Amino acid sequence: MRALLIGAVEGTRVAANAIAATPGWELAAIATLPPELAARHSDFVDLAPVAAHHGASLVPVAQCNAPAFLEEMRALAADIVFVIGWSQICGPEFRAAAGGRVVGYHPAPLPRLRGRAVIPWTILLDEKITASSLFWIDDGVDSGPLLAQRFFHVAPGETAGTLYAKHMTALDAMLRELLPQLAQGPVPGEVQDEAVATWATRRRPSDGQIDWREPAEQVERLVRAVGRPYPGAFTDAAGKRVTIWSARACACADRKHASPGQVVLRDETGFAVRCGDGRALHVLDFETAASGAPMLHSVLGGGA
Incomplete structure (x- = not known):
């Protein structure tokens, strides 16, 4: 045959x-x-x-x-x-x-x-x-x-x-x-x-943009769904794209007063961003469009 x-x-x-x-x-x-x-x-x-x-x-x-x-x-x-x-x-x-x-x-x-x-x-x-x-x-x-x-x-x-x-x-x-x-x-x-x-329906790379007003679990699911070998979930910091490759929803924003999209935690593993339901997304693996090096500000884009 x-x-x-x-x-x-x-x-x-x-x-x-x-x-x-x-x-x-x-x-x-x-x-x-x-x-x-x-x-x-x-x-x-x-x-x-x-x-x-x-x-x-x-x-x-x-x-x-x-x-x-x-x-x-x-x-x-x-x-x-x-x-x-x-x-x-x-x-x-x-x-x-x-x-x-x-x-x-x-x-x-x-x-x-x-x-x-x-x-x-x-x-x-x-x-x-x-x-x-x-x-x-x-x-x-x-x-x-x-x-x-x-x-x-x-x-x-x-x-x-x-x-x-x-x-x-x-x-x-x-x-x-x-x-x-x-x-x-x-x-x-x-x-x-x-x-x-x-x-x-078809999905485009732009569909990976994070809306921080969504619940943390939903944002985490987006990160998991469009990661490698696909283009990845992304947001903006100081006008530069930040692609998030790995993250998990957590309760680390419970005692933090912040708006969706604000960074509420930085530690040795990454950083956490408050989401729309009061929980946070703990980002563990990410890169910037410019060089792959961390470049974060207190407020991220993409729906904040």
Whole structure:
């Protein structure tokens, strides 16, 4: 079985290794963003070494629905196209060029949380259980028949980084089970239940701006949701951006008279900022836009 893999992130690398390691499969090519477009994904991974290691062609592609790329797809004559870690919608011409056999991946328990930025949304929504999903791509968005799903718990202090890692482990396990099945013959998949479908909207880096009028627990959740490998939660101090990578809600502002956004504590581990509910956010890891060095004033921006 010949596979064409399309993507540009860690999940693409996981999929490449799984395909190449499965008997009966050949990783014919990896299509990915050219280096000059790497900024499209905050979690971009250079897949050139992966392709070279597995003897696969590396195909740079800016738009997967462009006629020139569709011609390359037809020439590759892959039995199945895997789209894993790719933010562009695969249109009808794309699916036709792939012979209608296109497998997609989504880090959510489909049909719940179709759409964009689902790892941050999983944390922001305080989901207790999530899943990784593999499915046949159809003419909808994350709506095709399910080929595999692996559920797991979301820890109380889950961060974008730890949740991302859990999804990569689940993706690897699912692929190593599914690939032999696909090689043996058609796998129709399970139709998704539209009655319980939900959709997650796109998030931009600007959505990481902290509003200190919010409760401390909610601000902490934002920090956890948009941290590495994403752009991070941020605020302003003296006109300079401060990105907060790690923090925890605490009661250290209980006896401090301050407004939301004011620094109420400094210690050897960091500093604390009063939030809208009277509690505080104890910031443990942060950097400034200028140099990465601490530069804090008594009042921070972002909604104070």
